[in-house]
Amino acid sequence: MPLFIKYYYCVVTAxxxxxxxxxxxxxxxxxxxxxxxxxxxxxALLGVAALSATVALSACGxxxxxxxxxxxxxxxxxxxxxxxxxxxxxxxxxxNAVELFNREHRDIHVTLExxxxxxxxGYAKLLSAVRAGNAPDVAQVxxxxxxxxxxxxxxxxxxxxxxxxxSKFIPWQWRQGVFGDKVYAIxxxxxPMAFYYRKDLFQRWGVEPPRTWDDFAAAADRIKAxxxxxVTFPPTQAPFFMGLAQQAGQQWxxxxxxxxxxxxxxxxxQRMAAYWQGLLDRRAVATMPDMSTEWYKALQTGRVVGxxxxxxxxxxxxxGAPRTAGKWAVADMPQWQAGGDVVSASWGGxxxxxxxxxxxxxxxxxxxxVWLNSNLDSVNLLLTDGYGxxxxxxxxxxxxxxxDPTVFKFYGGQNIWEVFARADAGVDVDWAWPPTSxxxxxxxxxxxxxAVEGGSLPEAVRAVQSQAVAQLKAKNxxxxxx
Amino acid sequence: MSSAAVDRTATPAxxxxxxxxxxxxPALWFVAPFGVAFALFFLxxxxxxxxxxxxxxxxxxxxxxxxxxxxxxxxxxxxxxSSSDFRSSIGRVLLFGLIQVPxxxxxxxxxxxxxxxxxxxxxxxxxxxxFLPYGVPGVIASLLWGFLYxxxxxPIVEVLGHVGVHADFLSSDTVLGSxxxxxxxxxxxxxxxxxxxxxxxxxxxxxxAARVDGAGSFRIAWxxxxxxxxxxxxxxxxxTIIGTLQLFAEPLVLKPLSTAINSSxxxxxxxxxxxxxxxxxxxAAAEAVIVAVIAxxxxxxxxxxxxxxxxxxx
Numbered sequence: 177m178p179l180f181i182k183y184y185y186c187v188v189t190a191x192x193x194x195x196x197x198x199x200x201x202x203x204x205x206x207x208x209x210x211x212x213x214x215x216x217x218x219x220a221l222l223g224v225a226a227l228s229a230t231v232a233l234s235a236c237g238x239x240x241x242x243x244x245x246x247x248x249x250x251x252x253x254x255x256x257x258x259x260x261x262x263x264x265x266x267x268x269x270x271x272n273a274v275e276l277f278n279r280e281h282r283d284i285h286v287t288l289e290x291x292x293x294x295x296x297x298g299y300a301k302l303l304s305a306v307r308a309g310n311a312p313d314v315a316q317v318x319x320x321x322x323x324x325x326x327x328x329x330x331x332x333x334x335x336x337x338x339x340x341x342x343s344k345f346i347p348w349q350w351r352q353g354v355f356g357d358k359v360y361a362i363x364x365x366x367x368p369m370a371f372y373y374r375k376d377l378f379q380r381w382g383v384e385p386p387r388t389w390d391d392f393a394a395a396a397d398r399i400k401a402x403x404x405x406x407v408t409f410p411p412t413q414a415p416f417f418m419g420l421a422q423q424a425g426q427q428w429x430x431x432x433x434x435x436x437x438x439x440x441x442x443x444x445x446q447r448m449a450a451y452w453q454g455l456l457d458r459r460a461v462a463t464m465p466d467m468s469t470e471w472y473k474a475l476q477t478g479r480v481v482g483x484x485x486x487x488x489x490x491x492x493x494x495x496g497a498p499r500t501a502g503k504w505a506v507a508d509m510p511q512w513q514a515g516g517d518v519v520s521a522s523w524g525g526x527x528x529x530x531x532x533x534x535x536x537x538x539x540x541x542x543x544x545x546v547w548l549n550s551n552l553d554s555v556n557l558l559l560t561d562g563y564g565x566x567x568x569x570x571x572x573x574x575x576x577x578x579x580d581p582t583v584f585k586f587y588g589g590q591n592i593w594e595v596f597a598r599a600d601a602g603v604d605v606d607w608a609w610p611p612t613s614x615x616x617x618x619x620x621x622x623x624x625x626x627a628v629e630g631g632s633l634p635e636a637v638r639a640v641q642s643q644a645v646a647q648l649k650a651k652n653x654x655x656x657x658x
Numbered sequence: 659m660s661s662a663a664v665d666r667t668a669t670p671a672x673x674x675x676x677x678x679x680x681x682x683x684p685a686l687w688f689v690a691p692f693g694v695a696f697a698l699f700f701l702x703x704x705x706x707x708x709x710x711x712x713x714x715x716x717x718x719x720x721x722x723x724x725x726x727x728x729x730x731x732x733x734x735x736x737x738x739x740s741s742s743d744f745r746s747s748i749g750r751v752l753l754f755g756l757i758q759v760p761x762x763x764x765x766x767x768x769x770x771x772x773x774x775x776x777x778x779x780x781x782x783x784x785x786x787x788x789f790l791p792y793g794v795p796g797v798i799a800s801l802l803w804g805f806l807y808x809x810x811x812x813p814i815v816e817v818l819g820h821v822g823v824h825a826d827f828l829s830s831d832t833v834l835g836s837x838x839x840x841x842x843x844x845x846x847x848x849x850x851x852x853x854x855x856x857x858x859x860x861x862x863x864x865x866x867a868a869r870v871d872g873a874g875s876f877r878i879a880w881x882x883x884x885x886x887x888x889x890x891x892x893x894x895x896x897x898t899i900i901g902t903l904q905l906f907a908e909p910l911v912l913k914p915l916s917t918a919i920n921s922s923x924x925x926x927x928x929x930x931x932x933x934x935x936x937x938x939x940x941x942a943a944a945e946a947v948i949v950a951v952i953a954x955x956x957x958x959x960x961x962x963x964x965x966x967x968x969x970x971x972x
Contacts, residue, residue, distance in 0.1 A: 297934065299934075300933070300934035300935075300937075303937060323721070323722065324937065326721075326722050326723075327717050327721045327722065327723075327724075327725060328725065328937055329724035329725060355722045356722060411917050412913075412914050412917075431720050434719045434720060435719070435720065436720060436721075463917070464810070465914055465915065468914065468915070469805070469808070469810070469811055470808050470809070470810035470811065470915075473810050473811070474810065610721075611717070611720075611721040611722070612936075614934075614935040614936055614937060615935060615936045617935070618921045618931060618935045618936070621920075621921070622920040622921055625917040625918070625919075625920060626917075626920070628917050629829075629830055629917050629918065647936070648721075650938075651716055651717055651721060651725075652716035652717055652718055653717055653718065653719065653720065653721040654718070654719055654720070
């Protein structure tokens with residue numbers, strides 16, 4: 177803005193004739209200048225006009241397929257041009273699966289548009305694109321955001337095209353994309369959580385991988401005595417905290433017949449909050465943000481020796497802490513009850529391929545989405561690049577889950593997918609996401625930050641409860657009991 | 659009436675007057691591109707934001723169906739002003755301005771006076787290097803300083819640690835000061851350049867006359883340079899006031915690194931959060947309009963104060 181003001185100021189003062197000169201003098205000067213350079217002026221104006229036109233046209237002419245069109249798919253000669261489908265995702269290397277689809281399907285051509293990760297602003301961009309009417313046909317949307325997209329009117333009903341595909345997927349993940357018996361999204365993967373830990377350091381210090389949360393607290397103290405932290409409690413990671421709450425027991429949101437029941441502040445979550453508050457008070461855990469430069473450095477130097485993370489976190493560890501290759505192992509998430517089945521949680525629910533409103537090729541888009549997430553070749557390609565735990569009905573068919581040497585080498589040869597298979601089976605499938613999950617995440621993050629700064633986690637949980645109710649009411653939604 | 663007819667039958671004075679009236683003011687040709695850009699990129703978005711702020715999107719029941727949009731008048735403004743988070747963000751940014759503006763202007767003035775004192779070697783080198791941070795985009799600058807503030811990657815924190823000082827630049831007590839540091843680093847050179855340009859316009863005869871009267875450098879600076887710099891200092895101050903109220907990029911980039919910065923740390927950050935996390939564009943528009951009105955009021959108020967007694971400075 178200052179540039180505009182300066183420009184205007186300079187121009188206006190320049191256009192005024194010099195103070196003190198008589199009107200006739202300035203008249204004469206302007207007339208002389210005018211007559212001599214009239215031709216020059218005309219040419220100059222023409223030049224300026226041409227220049228501005230060129231600039232304007234080049235700006236308009238920018239194409240909007242940012243991601244390069246994939247593969248060399250030729251238009252089928254006789255049967256008409258292939259149907260164009262635009263697909264936006266941030267999963268690294270999903271291009272490989274897209275290219276495979278294009279090679280195997282001559283009637284549909286998919287163009288990949290790489291986008292910023294959803295939580296980092298990608299979702300906002302998608303919602304704006306839907307409003308503007310130029311959104312991609314299929315997009316990567318997390319399970320936690322599907323209700324929010326629905327409430328924004330951004331999803332397309334594809335029940336007629338997808339009804340037969342239900343059996344291909346795990347039931348609870350299929351239900352994530354279904355609202356009121358209408359199908360809007362095809363599930364891709366979930367994020368079951370387990371405990372990654374530095375096996376070499378645990379062995380050196382004589383610490384057993386913890387089975388229960390009590391074991392975990394004891395291990396944390398012992399590791400603290402060695403000058404390291406067992407994990408970091410990230411104040412910027414709402415899905416982590418919500419995963420812990422999911423594992424603790426009661427869920428936060430329950431859709432009743434026509435209203436939301438909000439029980440963020442429930443005894444199970446409070447028990448979990450009090451437990452972590454104890455760890456924070458004793459400074460038995462670090463409080464740096466995870467998946468940050470600071471955290472990767474801590475992992476490489478052995479300052480942080482564990483991570484309660486999702487199955488796709490494996491790729492992050494391998495890329496971010498390469499110096500520690502071969503020294504890790506994965507154990508089940510610490511449990512509240514000793515013995516019995518493993519109870520785990522899902523980080524942020526998972527990911528789906530949602531068909532966005534305004535798509536002109538819903539049938540082709542749905543066919544692509546179903547293929548991407550259920551075709552075994554595609555799933556194997558995606559698995560190596562860390563996209564999450566597949567939603568296919570029978571994971572045993574996925575060869576990449578049975579034997580994956582590149583991955584297992586990082587964990588000293590351990591088949592970590594067995595641990596995550598157990599975790600996936602132990603995820604509470606009734607956990608529901610409210611349509612206000614964006615606001616919820618922002619609230620949780622703000623409250624976690626306050627708690628780590630010197631507040632308390634139990635207090636943070638109570639604050640999130642009242643804020644969650646207020647957020648639903650602000651959108652004019654019904655809250656049970658209010 | 660054709661021009662030929664006028665020239666033949668009118669008196670010389672009348673002809674001159676008619677010619678003058680028919681000529682288009684050449685200034686308009688220069689202002690036209692600015693005018694078009696101003697209307698497109700300034701007036702139009704502001705008008706749209708005000709329009710958007712008068713509506714509200716809401717659903718009902720469980721919320722699993724498309725929402726409806728309704729006209730609500732000034733309700734969004736009421737919601738924004740009654741939110742304690744938003745009010746405290748405005749207070750915070752005013753406090754930030756109270757610290758930032760004097761620090762910035764003082765630093766820019768001192769640097770400009772030093773560089774124009776005639777005693778500095780390699781003057782243009784220093785001028786360019788002080789101006790260089792302005793060429794760094796705000797986000798990149800915040801990222802750079804973020805690395806310098808985070809203990810794990812900061813040489814500053816490490817060196818201070820060796821001498822026994824435990825420095826935490828991102829705690830709730832210090833993060834505002836850290837942001838002041840980043841903004842000053844970015845814009846001091848820019849403001850300094852405005853003041854240097856003004857200083858170079860002061861005729862040397864004044865300095866000669868002052869030296870003849872026996873004034874030393876400091877007296878010259880205080881009694882001659884500063885009063886003549888007054889309009890430029892006021893210009894720089896107005897820009898700085900408007901800039902500090904718009905504080906956005908620095909807290910946004912530092913947000914994942916600091917526990918002290920929440921989603922409504924500054925009014926612009928709050929509006930951004932409302933638009934892109936909460937999908938509430940109407941409330942975001944209302945908050946943005948409120949910030950703009952406050953910036954407008956403060957700048958104009960400041961200009962009124964310094965332009966009292968008919969001494970129009972700008």
